[in-house]
Amino acid sequence: MAEREIKYRGLKTFQIFSGEMKSVWIYGFYLKRGTYGDPGPQAHIFVYENGYEGYRVDSKTIGQFTGLVDSTGKEIYEDDIISLKDGRIGVINFLDGCFVVNYGNETRQALYDVQDWEMTILGNRFENKDLLDSIFSAKKNERELQEAEERNFELEFLPKE
Numbered sequence: 248m249a250e251r252e253i254k255y256r257g258l259k260t261f262q263i264f265s266g267e268m269k270s271v272w273i274y275g276f277y278l279k280r281g282t283y284g285d286p287g288p289q290a291h292i293f294v295y296e297n298g299y300e301g302y303r304v305d306s307k308t309i310g311q312f313t314g315l316v317d318s319t320g321k322e323i324y325e326d327d328i329i330s331l332k333d334g335r336i337g338v339i340n341f342l343d344g345c346f347v348v349n350y351g352n353e354t355r356q357a358l359y360d361v362q363d364w365e366m367t368i369l370g371n372r373f374e375n376k377d378l379l380d381s382i383f384s385a386k387k388n389e390r391e392l393q394e395a396e397e398r399n400f401e402l403e404f405l406p407k408e
Contacts, residue, residue: 257304332365
């Protein structure tokens, strides 16, 4: 059996000396637990490179490594926005026990089915909301236009009184 690399990433936001807010991705082992003095479970990413270091990250940004890399060698994680060689663009989600590419309009395809295709990471849904919004709103508008055309087509064949 092949060994899989299981790791996660999460976004840590903090304030630097100038008062500016900065966000960085933390990669490593995921653990959800409370720390001494903290009420309830907290999301942490632990990194073992330089010892046992733990970083609290935003739990909404945690995504698992899919085990695949894009055409440039960059690791693909859950919530990444990718472009396929056929021009389709989608976001990586984990659904029903597998990673899928979500193209919008409730259209999904297992990542396993496209893993041999050329894929390029365009960004992720946290740092590139405008890209994601434009993709899904364009698909929504396209679907609405198609439905309107179908309704008009059907109306042309209604019997006249």
